[in-house]
Amino acid sequence: MEQDLDRKRSNDGKNGTHRVVALLNRAQVDFLDRIGKDALFSTGSKLARTEIIAAMINVLRRLEIRGDDVSSTEELERRIVEAIKKMKENT
Numbered sequence: 001m002e003q004d005l006d007r008k009r010s011n012d013g014k015n016g017t018h019r020v021v022a023l024l025n026r027a028q029v030d031f032l033d034r035i036g037k038d039a040l041f042s043t044g045s046k047l048a049r050t051e052i053i054a055a056m057i058n059v060l061r062r063l064e065i066r067g068d069d070v071s072s073t074e075e076l077e078r079r080i081v082e083a084i085k086k087m088k089e090n091t
Helices: 002-012 026-043 049-062 073-089
Strands: none
Touching: 026 049
């Protein structure tokens, strides 16, 4: 029994993944679903909400977004937009 529990624990983080619960409003969920359905209708492959969120996080990492001195979501959004603009200028 204890061995089974250990095996289950070791499989919970397959490929280094972790479960994260995020509370989103209806518009945010609809946006994620629209991206997934657009991919499905144009390519035949649907993107899951988790895949879309993971992709967005990967982009934020590439933009080197940090949380230093960020006190609100509005400030974080402003930094993200600034980083995207800076990236566009450099390409």
